[in-house]
Every structure is written in structure tokens, then in C-alpha cells.
Amino acid sequence: MPASRYCDDMRSVGAIVLGIVGVFVTLCGLLFALQGFGVVGGSPMSNTTTWSILGPIILLVGVGIALTGWRVGRASRR
Incomplete structure (x- = not known):
């Protein structure tokens, strides 16, 4: 696997992880605010x-x- 392809794959995984963490933190913040x-x-x-x-x-x-x-x-899909 070429190095650039590996970097693109890791960037995609990182983006997914950031998205999931961001949604989780957002929902926690919403719950805390409502409380x-x-x-x-x-x-x-x-x-x-x-x-x-x-x-x-x-x-x-x-x-x-x-x-x-x-x-x-x-950016990683471009």
C-alpha cells in the first residue's frame, strides 16, 4: 500500500472518530444544559x-x- 493511500485512510478514520466524539460531547453538553x-x-x-x-x-x-x-x-476525500 502506498504511503499516501495509508495517510488518506488514517485521515478518514480520524475524521470519523472526531465526528463521533464531537456528537457525543455535544449531546452531553445539551443534557448538562437542560439539567x-x-x-x-x-x-x-x-x-x-x-x-x-x-x-x-x-x-x-x-x-x-x-x-x-x-x-x-x-479534505481527505478530495
């Missing part, structure tokens, strides 16, 4: 200002990770 705002109850995190602030920040970080994976994946 912080009191929409989802039954947790010590419910109705707390800390998670009302950290949840959306974590969500945005997750979106950034997922978009990075998407861009890397698009």
Missing part, C-alpha cells in the same frame, strides 16, 4: 447555575469538534 436549566430533573445538577453556564459551553465545544472532523473528512 442546569431545570428541564431535566432528578440530578444534583438540576437547577444549578454552574451547569446552566457549562452545558452550553460544552455543547459548543462538541459542535466544534464535530465540524473539525467533518472538514478533515471532506
Whole structure:
């Protein structure tokens, strides 16, 4: 297998992993935000200002990770 083909394959795998991690972090951030705002109850995190602030920040970080994976994946398919 040529080295360039191997690098392209690894870049594709990396893009998929980044996408999966990004979606997971985004969903966690959404859950944390909803708990912080009191929409989802039954947790010590419910109705707390800390998670009302950290949840959306974590969500945005997750979106950034997922978009990075998407861009890397698009670049490797060219």
C-alpha cells in the first residue's frame, strides 16, 4: 500500500472518530444544559447555575469538534 493511500485512510478514520466524539460531547453538553436549566430533573445538577453556564459551553465545544472532523473528512476525500 502506498504511503499516501495509508495517510488518506488514517485521515478518514480520524475524521470519523472526531465526528463521533464531537456528537457525543455535544449531546452531553445539551443534557448538562437542560439539567442546569431545570428541564431535566432528578440530578444534583438540576437547577444549578454552574451547569446552566457549562452545558452550553460544552455543547459548543462538541459542535466544534464535530465540524473539525467533518472538514478533515471532506479534505481527505478530495
